[in-house]
Amino acid sequence: xxxxxxxxxxxxxxxxxxxxxxxxxxxxxxxxxxxxxxxxxxxxxxxxxxxxxxxxxxxxxxxxxxxxxxxxxxxxxxxxxxxxxxxxxxxxxxxxxxxxxxxxxxxxxxxxxxxxxxxxxxxxxxxxxxxxxxxxxxxxxxxxxxxxxxxxxxxxxxxxxxxxxxx
Amino acid sequence: xxxxxxxxxxxxxxxxxxxxxxxxxxxxxxxxxxxxxxxxxxxxxxxxxxxxxxxxxxxxxxxxxxxxxxxxxxxxxxxxxxxxxxxxxxxxxxxxxxxxxxxxxxxxxxxxxxxxxxxxxxxxxxxxxxxxxxxxxxxxxxxxxxxxxxxxxxxxxxxxxxxxxxxxxxxxxxxxxxxxxxxxxxxxxxxxxxxxxxxxxxxxxxx
Numbered sequence: 249x250x251x252x253x254x255x256x257x258x259x260x261x262x263x264x265x266x267x268x269x270x271x272x273x274x275x276x277x278x279x280x281x282x283x284x285x286x287x288x289x290x291x292x293x294x295x296x297x298x299x300x301x302x303x304x305x306x307x308x309x310x311x312x313x314x315x316x317x318x319x320x321x322x323x324x325x326x327x328x329x330x331x332x333x334x335x336x337x338x339x340x341x342x343x344x345x346x347x348x349x350x351x352x353x354x355x356x357x358x359x360x361x362x363x364x365x366x367x368x369x370x371x372x373x374x375x376x377x378x379x380x381x382x383x384x385x386x387x388x389x390x391x392x393x394x395x396x397x398x399x400x401x402x403x404x405x406x407x408x409x410x411x412x413x414x415x
Numbered sequence: 416x417x418x419x420x421x422x423x424x425x426x427x428x429x430x431x432x433x434x435x436x437x438x439x440x441x442x443x444x445x446x447x448x449x450x451x452x453x454x455x456x457x458x459x460x461x462x463x464x465x466x467x468x469x470x471x472x473x474x475x476x477x478x479x480x481x482x483x484x485x486x487x488x489x490x491x492x493x494x495x496x497x498x499x500x501x502x503x504x505x506x507x508x509x510x511x512x513x514x515x516x517x518x519x520x521x522x523x524x525x526x527x528x529x530x531x532x533x534x535x536x537x538x539x540x541x542x543x544x545x546x547x548x549x550x551x552x553x554x555x556x557x558x559x560x561x562x563x564x565x566x567x568x569x570x571x572x573x574x575x576x577x578x579x580x581x582x583x584x585x586x587x588x589x590x591x592x593x594x595x596x597x598x599x600x601x602x603x604x605x606x607x608x609x610x611x612x613x614x615x616x617x618x619x620x621x622x
Contacts, residue, residue, distance in 0.1 A: 257593060263600040266549050271568035273546060275460035277469050290459055290473060295451045297477050301484035303442050 432498055440487040451480060454499075458506045460569040464553075465510050465561075466517070475513060479506045500579035503570050507562070507580065551611075552602035560595035567592065 278290035287293035432453075438446035458479050462472035482505055486492045492501065553561055566572050566580060578588040605611060 257596075260593070260596040260600055263596050263603060266545060266603070267553075267564055267568045267596075267599065270546050270549050270553075271460055271464065271565075271571075274463040274569060275456045277463055278456065278459050278473065279469055290476070291448075291452050291455045293473070294455045294477050294480050295448050298451070298480045298484045299444055299447060301481055302439065302444065302447050302488055304488070 433494055433496070436487065436492075436494055436498060439484075440492075442488065447484065450483075454502060455480065457569065457571055458502070461503070461506055461565055462510050462513075464565045464569045466513060467550075471513065475506070475509050479509055482509075497576075497579055499570075499572060500576050503566060503572060503576075503580050506570075507566070548603055548606040549599075551606055552599050555602050556595065556598060559591070560598060563588070563592050563595050564599065 280288060281293075282288055284293070287296050432450075435446045435449050439450055455476055459472050459476040462475040463469060466472055466475070479502070483492075483502060492498075553564070556564075562581070563577065566577055567574075572580065574588060574592070575585060577592075578585045581588060583591070
């Protein structure tokens with residue numbers, strides 16, 4: 249740096265000089281590490297850490313002291329975070345309340361046949377002309393209601409009842 | 416190195432750096448050692464000014480020189496007599512990355528580091544409180560103003576090189592530097608007042 253290449257305002261020269269002194273202090277604050285195998289001075293250590301890069305035909309990762317430790321720590325922290333998230337996800341999936349599955353169709357053949365009879369009875373009831381016979385209609389409705397609200401099915405009705413209904 | 420100029424160009428230390436760069440790019444360790452000796456401390460000082468941590472500053476300097484070596488042997492640098500601006504652009508970018516990382520993951524309090532390193536100020540011819548106040552004042556400047564002053568003094572760069580690094584016309588750069596120094600002067604005057612926030616009595620930085 250050539251200090252006189254451009255004039256600095258005279259009132260700012262002192263500030264400039266203080267800044268220069270602070271810079272020298274910062275430069276001299278590099279650590280001296282006697283006995284350090286990588287080198288005593290800053291220059292020794294940087295040279296030792298980078299000379300292999302110079303002689304390598306393929307890319308070489310320089311040996312950088314504290315940084316590599318910090319990078320490893322960051323990688324481990326990231327891995328730990330991923331593991332925690334994955335663990336929590338697995339725990340949520342396994343512990344969430346399972347909704348009961350509704351059995352759409354019964355596998356019980358008797359029950360299916362009974363249901364079908366009930367449907368047929370309802371259809372026949374609705375299909376019959378009303379013909380002003382309200383008593384018959386009321387009786388059929390009561391019978392159908394009984395079939396729906398009890399376990400008794402159409403097939404379990406007595407022959408007398410079936411005859412009476414004309415089925 | 417892809418291209419070599421016809422005539423070697425002197426660099427800031429007066430040495431002809433181009434032949435040294437050529438030799439280093441061919442794997443000459445003594446040439447590489449010379450480059451490290453010439454520039455390592457300047458890169459370190461720049462990082463130390465911004466980060467206030469000698470260990471991290473050294474790490475940054477190592478990283479910059481590893482990049483430099485890889486680019487020299489790998490043909491990633493074309494010699495046009497602008498080696499220093501190129502080097503300090505790499506360094507500035509690396510330092511900015513570190514600062515961004517620190518903002519995301521703050522570790523040790525910066526002022527603790529500063530207070531720790533203040534013990535070394537006795538080595539300086541400047542009164543300790545003056546340098547401490549200067550660091551406080553630098554901390555009050557905008558990043559852009561700080562960058563100009565630090566590259567100028569810590570990087571020991573000429574204004575022409577600074578203009579190259581920052582990608583600005585020389586006149587603009589000179590005006591920027593003047594304004595930054597004027598702000599710094601005002602802050603230094605302010606720092607002598609009692610009860611300045613961030614400064615204790617006697618010029619010590621508050622932790």
